[in-house]
Amino acid sequence: MTGAISIQGLAKRYGEKVVLDGMDLQVARRSVCALLGPNGAGKTTAVRVMTTLVRPDGGTVQVAGFDVRRHPREVRRRIGLVGQQPAVDDVLGARQNLVLFARLHHLDRRAAGVRADELLAQVGLLDTGSTPVRDFSGGMRRRLDIAAGLVLAPEVLFLDEPTTGLDPAGRRDVWEAIRALVARGTSVLLTTQYLEEAEQLADDVCVLDGGRVVARGTPGELTAAVGGDRLELVVADPRRAQEAVLLAERAAGSAPGSAPPGTGERVVVPVARRHGVVGAVVRALDEAGIAVDDVVLRPTTLDEAYLRITGRDDERAEVSA
Template sequence: MGASVEIRGLVKWYGGRAVLDGVDLDVAPGSVCALLGPNGAGKTTAVRIATTLLRPDGGRVEVAGVDVVARPREVRRRIGTVGQQATVDEVLGARQNLVLFGRLHHLDRATARRRAGELLAQVGLPDTGAQPVREFSGGMRRRLDIAAALVLAPQVLFLDEPTTGLDPAGRRDVWAAVRDLVAGGTTVLLTTQYLEEAERLADQVSVLDGGRVVASGAPRELTAAIGGDRLELVVTDPARAAEAAALAERVAAGPPVPDRRGEGARLTVPVSRRAGVVGNVVRALDEAGIGVADLVLRPTTLDEAYLRITGRDRVAEEVPA
């Protein structure tokens, strides 16, 4: 089966500058792809082109097997979009909103009412149909926004920073709704500034920077590519830090990075194999009579991978404390 979203050599110019400069992207059916990148990287521009709201200056984009430039109306019948701003009416109730969207999509009144009930249940709002939207929490509003984008049961759903401004509870509500959609076979292309969101939801992550895709892969693949897991330990006797580093390196199979802070000596050792590494390091240090004040095996996060890939970690290091 082909990709639900296929982008090849996508180019878009603004004011003499290439906002998108040869972007390639494939999103598999029934998966979540997260587009990450700093402000101005071209994430929203790429989504606007894929949803037929902008014309590209070069390249090719197909969504659900349909070319977005040659047959935009057919694309629109196959997609749903949730932008950064809410689209639902705050005065109307949730059911009224969804019936309205259904009628705008040319559903007859009975079908629109039936579809509204189905969608409220699908996004976890089954008992809120008559409640005015102005009384909803932020998370409930965003779930209703997603429901409105699903009126025609789209093959592909585009979510442009859907949880911006939501509190943690509201963010979790939206995540749950997205997971349910994907479990039902919907393909999701997500732009987000929240690295945790991409780590929780995405099967694939593509990082845009300078108008190009600078890294792509599963979240775990991206973190592994910059060093994988790390063992952090503090020995009680700073005088034995070098000895502890040599032992830890031998066991964990990674060169240690000493970080002298506080009363002890803190070491960070990249780990090439997880199985038994903590116990083995503790045992080796204990046999050598080296006391350990703290020890933890910590996976590299997607935040760290993103900062390393885009070079933002170097910028942070150059800023004086």
């Protein structure tokens, strides 16, 4: 069985500007793939190509088993798309909106009503009655947007920045709706700039930069690939922070120079192993007479992995230097 999405060598340019430069991507069925990348990396253009809204200049793109250039209608019958801007009508209620979308998809009146009720139950909005959408919270409105993209029960759902602008409660509402969709068999590709979102939802994370996939893996694999755990120290005397870095690196088995210089009294050191590392570092610093107010061993976050993979960590360091 083919995957939900298969892309090889995707290229797209606008005039002299290369937006997608040989992008490769595979998305398994019944999974969530998060496409990450800075502004201008090509995420939205890639989604537009996959949803047949933009024609690619090169490469092959298959969605739900069909080529987007040769069989665009077949692709459209099998996908749903929820863009960054709301698509629902503020004046109508939730059910009225979904009936309208179903009728636009050529369902008859009875079938449209049945489908609207199914979708309202699916996204947790069945009890909204005739309340106008303008009175909904941000999370409720976004769940309704997602329901509108599910009218034809798509095999693959594309979500472009689905929680932008939502408060934490609204984001959790949308996450729950996405998890429920995948449990029912829908494959999801979402673009996001929220690293927490990718950690919460994604089976697979692809980092897009310069129109290419520069890293791919589970959230855990990506964080492990850029350095594993971090030992954070708060040194009592900021003047000895750099000395503390060198001693901590040696005791932790880190490569010399792998830690950033101490900033003020806080020191962060990559560690090659977890077992016994805290005790070894504290003993080394104690022997050198360097007092430590706090020490924490924690895993690398996906935020840190993302910044290092795309080179934004180095840029940020240069700006702050």
